[in-house]
Amino acid sequence: MPKRIWAALLAGLLAAPALRAAPAALACEPEWGALVAAIGGERVSLKVATTARQDPHRVEARPSLLAAARRADLLVCTGADLEAGWLPVLLRRAGNPRIQPGQPGHLMAADHVTLLERPTRLDRADGDIHPGGNPHIHTDPRNVARVAAALTERLVRIDPEGEAGYRERFARFSADWDAALDRWRARAAPLAGVEVVVSHKAFPYLQAWLGLVEVAALEERPGVAPGPAHLQAVLQAIESRPVRMILSTPIDDPDAGRWLSERTGLPLVRLPYTVGGSPAARDLITLFDATLDRLLEALE
Amino acid sequence: MQQSVTASRLAMMVALALPGPAFADEGDLARLRAEMAALRAQYETRLAELEREVEALAAQPSATAPAPAPAPMGGARPAGASAFNPEVSLVLNGRYRHAEALEEPGITGFVKGGHGHEGEAHGDARRGFLLDESELVLAANVDHLFRGQLNLALVDETVEVEEAWIQTLALGHGATAKAGRFLSGIGYANGQHPHAWDFADPALMYVALFGEHGSYAQDGLQLSWVAPLEQWVEMGIELGRGSAFPGTERDRNGLGATAAFVRTGGDVGDSSSWRAGLSWLGTRAHERESHFEDAVSEEEVAGAFSGTSRMWIVDALWKWAPDGNPAARHLTLQAEAFRRVERGDLACVEDETPACADIGMGDYRTRQWGGYVQGVYQFRRGWRAGLRFDRLSTGTIDYGAASERLERPDFSPTRTSLMLDWSPSEFSRLRLQYARDRSVEAVTDHQWTLQYVMSLGAHPAHAF
16 A cells, blocks of 8 residues: 555544544434534534434444444434344444443433333244333333433533533523423324324333323334234224324335225324434424324324 | 222222122112223322323423433343353254255365265255254353354254354454464455355355365464554464365474464445455475376276465455435445465375376475455345356366376366245345256256255344
């Protein structure tokens, strides 16, 4: 390899610590990317590992993510084994001690909230289950508020110079969030006690927040496509119940949901699930606005 | 819960009322039954009301009623020393293989590698129902500085240590060091264990280069470094013992094999990602035995090669999925090529064979190349189809003074493989493969393989 390239790479290596005045963050999912953007503002350079159209269970440890993990000062992911298929590879191959478990730069959102649906038995015959509990925690906005507080503390620890800015943006975010929570609570009143069928068990936190009642899941086992026998069983189970809608995410396989929708006449409601999951869900606030819009629309 | 509360209250009421009903007539019994039913209905409505209230309270925003602090995680995890047990995973492999009976399995024009014993039909050449090696993997962080992993391949009568390494976690600046036995970082497919292969067998070039195992493992040290750039650039060097084919065990101090690699990659839009690499491996052999054909006597001559073996490998990989979400559909295109040069001396193992007696042996020089191209497409959830073309070239073979005497095949071994596999979950795979194998001169082998690959336990995440 020519000497010039080696010299350039060496210069890059030596210059790296000097360039790191403002922290770099790697967010595993769009919701945490939006949260980092809200609290970190312009000061934090951000890379989001997945888009709303990618299944965070299934993406791979792509070269671009390895490069981002190499340079990151802060890693913000869901945790609870949601990223078990790729995050361990990033951590081991990036050569970056700042984002290893136990470091301030390693923030797992699931460590800061109470997880639901913690399995009482662990057997792969039950599908792709998560031993710590259901990882889709951000669908309850109260969890987002808790993670926002934890994220602010981490940013302050990693980048004390930016503290004033982080605290100010967090205060603004919290005020907006509390106001939005009041608004959402008022709007969501008619949803309490409404029975739903879900595609993947992606919404237990949303259900707990809104008082929706999950009657059945189209996926018999998480992560495994449903078979016809199970779909028939779901059809029978909901026949005598006042189920109002079928909930799915942008990444769920729509076939089973469509089938049930045709059989029963129930609306198949595609919730945005995360930031960018629908054109209206541009940030965290509009994500929940859009989610409530779709749910209330389906109720009419 | 609702039912059990109601039931226990009813049981209590019945117990209190017992002395009366014991002497009551049938009319009293009916009246009591009706009262009980009414009470039950009342309680059920009241409980339902209470439940709704609890739900409404739970739905209060955190601003007005702060939610309870999250329960500490891991409360239910096992405590004590066993909680630190390493991640264990076990891969079970087996197959049914239908193929031609070959007199001399191997690849025409390429020295046979591996550690199989002479005359023993091993590795790929076996037919019928086969149990492949079972892989047992133990891995864990040693402490905050190191991680360790052990891969064992369990086959009849042998336990082979495929990998046993420790790796640094906190060197920083993008650097990682690995020591022990590990799959070398050269090429792309070299780092994959058999359960991660896209086909039932390794690419022909890997068999030609490294023997039946289809991968090169170093006993030594690896240093790798990821550059702090937007673009992923990783480079590494390996210093090893060099005892594995194409090298041999040599009793000496110092360095036996050196490898170096550089690779890069990135994304193209949301849907595609790529990776490309260049690697070099240099090793030495001392009295590496292999067989040659004497063109005059048509006898087999055992020769022993001593010298250097050096190779370059280039690799390229392209992965595509709609919106970058590989869950439903995805396509992987992959290609690698090598060029290997071996230089040194060839000596006779048994001096009395005619070739040795007549002309002796001397120089040995080969320049060979080859590669493969493959594509694997997942066309629906769990179902993949793949096509692979292998082609090698025996290249230039020069045996010096013995060139006239020893047969030097001029042949291009090729193979075309077609596979279809089904993975009901990420942990199981069933595969059907057909290959038209022309790696042995003058033989066209139609091979059919039906295979299962299942992993149990904590399965480690795979690299890109």
